[in-house]
Amino acid sequence: MCGICLKQPRAFDNTIAVIDYAAPIDQLVLALKFGGRLALAPLFAEMLARAAQQQVMAGSGDTVLPELLTAVPLSASRLQQRGFNQALEIAKPLARILKLPLQHDLLRRQRDTLPQSHGLDLLQRRRNLRRAFIVQPEAIKQIRGCHVGVVDDVMTTGETLNEFARTLRSAGASRVTNLVFARTP
Structure with a gap:
């Protein structure tokens, strides 16, 4: 963990x-996200499923797969502009491979935010996202006490x-595990 994460633990x-989000992989991610290359999503899901299964097999007793998956939602305007949610397109085949239920509507993005990739520093990113998501009232029962995987x-x-x-967590999730295709080193 970095110093910032040690001082301010993550939720x-x-x-x-x-994989690391770096060249040439970044071009594949951009092709899915902005180029509409949806055929990449099942490939990303297969690789992510393998990584998750390997981590569970190699991990300690507390490294387990989530009970349910969800995907980070886009704002309504961004979804309309793009025509699809790349996270959800990865989550669908990932859920099938891992044999986990997928609830894409646990949370919704209640307001538009600036894209995080637009040169915002850490503090600006935090402010940009503050209270950006809201729990759907009908989802509270599913979240409470559940280990949720976020794609x-x-x-x-x-x-x-x-x-x-x-x-x-504010809705009662017991654990939250992120499942991401690429991560900035």
């Missing part, structure tokens, strides 16, 4: 990532996933 318990394409600073996990 999530664990992160499973396949996303890329983790950079982890602020989006931290705010998402904080919101899940």
Whole structure:
């Protein structure tokens, strides 16, 4: 863990990532996210499933797969603009491979935020995401006491996933594990 994470512990318990977000892999992620290359999502899911299974097999007794998966939602305007949610496109085949239920609507993004990739520093990213997500009232029973796996394409600073996990925790999630295809080293 970095110094910042030691001083300000994250709301999530664990992160499973396949690969570093660096060239040339970054181009594959961008092809999915902005180029609409949806055929990449099942490949990312297969690799992520293998990484998750390997971590569970190699880990200690507390390294377990989540009970349920969800995906980081896009805002309504960004979803309309893009036409799909890349995290959900990865989560669908991942759920099938891991034989886990997928609840894509546990949380929703209640307001538009600036894209985290737009040169924001750490403090700006935190402010940008503060209270960005809200628990769907009908999802509280599913979240309470549950180990939730959160699927996303890329983790950079982890602020989006931290705010998402904080919101899940406030609804009673017992554990939150991030499952991301790529992570910024």
